[in-house]
Amino acid sequence: MRLTHSLLASTVLAVLLVPVAHAEIAIDVIGNSEVTFEGLVQSDGNWFHNDVQDLNAGSVVDGGNNSNGGNGKDSEFELRRAELVLKGKGPGNYEWVLGYDAKADKFLDTNIKYKFGGNGNHYFQLGQFKQPNSLEELSSTRNNDFISKAAVTNTYAVARRLGAAYSIGDTNWSFTASAFGRELTRNLAHGNGYGARGTWAPINEAGNILHFGLSYVRYDTEHDTLRLRARADADLATMRLVDSGNLTDADNIGVLGLEGLWITGPFKLQGEYYDADIKRYAHGNYGSDGYYIDGLWNVTGETWGYKAGTPSTGLPDEPGRGMWQLGLRYDHIDLNDGGLATTPTGTPLVDGVLGGKMGTWTAGVNWYWHSNFKLALNYVKVDSSRYSSSAGGYVDDNPSVVEARVQFYW
DSSP states (O other): OOOOHHHHHHHHHHHHTSOOOSSSEEEEEETTEEEEEEEEEEEEEEEEEOSSSOTTSOOGGGTTSOTTSOOOOSEEEEEEEEEEEEEEEOSTTEEEEEEEETTTTEEEEEEEEEEGGGOTTSEEEEEEEEOSOOHHHHSOGGGOSSSSOOHHHHHHOOOEEEEEEEEEEETTEEEEEEEEOSOSSTTSOOOOEEEEEEEEEEEEETTEEEEEEEEEEEEEOBTTBBOOEEOSSOTTOOOOSEEOOOBTTEEEEEEEEEEEEEEETTEEEEEEEEEEEEEESSSOOEEEEEEEEEEEEETTOOOEEEETTEEEEOOOSSTTTOEEEEEEEEEEEEEEEEEEEEOTTOOEEEEEEEEEEEEEEEEEEEEEETTTEEEEEEEEEEEEEEEETTTTEEEEEOOEEEEEEEEEEO
């Protein structure tokens, strides 16, 4: 299923010509279901300042032949998302959603939900949806604090899969359990698994929120092969600076996640830790981990909301002025699980998996204007180290990236 560029352009143009006062457009009441239409269009630019490897070229495992789409240029521009979403409320306690990304040519949330007693925190869900793990992954894409999610979130978090979930909770706590399989779109993520996430907010007041969360997901690998790798917090980069390589005897992977969130007035502090364990047939189990911590300041004084265990970003207090945010994040990922031995002749011998380590600083500014526009600018500085067989030791690679995003949503 592929939407043509002309259809997408016509849809966006039609929306631009409609005065948009809310986050969605009311369509009609069909079959006792109140139908609304939402959309998100994002366009990104990345400017690379390389150190050792070319961030926009083929990766090492590709032999540097650009088979993954890199072209060797110092800059890259791309339409990142073109999301079109229909939502329905009713009949009764039912809700449904049908989402599609015309840029990525894949389905988004596509599911039906039944709310017990009309309670939004107590429901059963069937279809494709984000799995119960990762505070950053579950948060709204249009309100990402930084242009790229943290490397650990992109590496370890399980996003949308087909499955069923049951959730129960109140305003300050929640528990969700799910069983899932493949992604709805063909030839994307596979692997049957299950997951669970619990959250608790001992403080939950307007402008004053303290949140803790614990999650765990486990799923089978596809064809007993797994590969963990991460970009330098730049979504348009093709090179991965840390890479476990293909683990061809991997049975399944389990990921434990710890999360914390503190909001006080215009300040938000958020962090997560991930610990992954891969069960292998012919080798010892492979473990890796990572974390991020970030802070955000709404310079114009707005605060955040909180619902269902995730923060929500409100509208600017003064639409004409907009809402300005300043942010700083540090994230770290470690794909090493082993070390170097030495043969009798003095040749280095890898014992285990040496996928490398990477620490990344990201500084950013966001501007939300009126109800539907966002501009973002990020500076990313990377410090990475990975074993190279050709060099016979560890090689440091410390590039930087400037990123920009223009976003329209309704």
